[in-house]
Amino acid sequence: MTIHAGEPRNPTIEPPRGGVLHVVDAARYSAAGSRRLFRETAARLELAAGIGIALAYLWTGAALWHWVVSAFLLALVLAAEALNTAIEVLCDRVSPEWSQAAKDAKDLGSLAVALLLMATGGFVLLVLFGLI
Template sequence: MSGPREGASHRPVQGQTALPGKGGLVRIGRAFQNTLGGFREGLATEAAIKQEAALTVAALPVSIFVADNLWVWAALMGSFVLLLAAEFLNTAIERLCNHVHPERHEAIKVTKDLASAGVFCVIAFTTMIWILAIIDRFFV
């Protein structure tokens, strides 16, 4: 017989709801504080995030000269934002893996390798966007 588990409740946790208007600006403010904390932590402790953030800052003025319209500029800078997002997620996965299973474990290694491969794909995408934009702007 598959009925509800004893003691299980189907009510949402108090204060949590998916309905619009519940939580409002306070929830958004708290989420933004969490985001800022993530940026601070990543930039303070992760070499790859520091390097990619520095590349993003350096790319900003270069992108203005490479882009001949707003859409190309959005693609150039958006590719770096996507790269940073992938790196933050990779870092989160690595830290969670290290927390759950600190000693060497093959399944954890594979999980970390998969996350790293995701970052590599975004690096390849960013490189392609920049190369194509430079070719289009200066050689076509």
């Protein structure tokens, strides 16, 4: 068994717990995923852009629904970034050598993020220019 960077030395699989402990475990896994996501430069830049958007909205007096839609879109961007990162991690693990299939998977994940960034940016520009 090969140990890769970031993997525990003695990995164990914990059986799922039931009831409220399942919710606690799920929250812990989500927090670990969030910590992993924000090791990615792209995710940190997207969060910084979200802060910049919030400042611009404060400056321009954007309506509440603009804030809500923008927060939803930012959440979608970060969700896509998390899935893209998961795809990249899995591709690198399963296919450490170059392969067209791994490249295609990574490129498609990147496209998903780019499309959401364009939709978010378009919405924000429409708000900032007073078109909606």
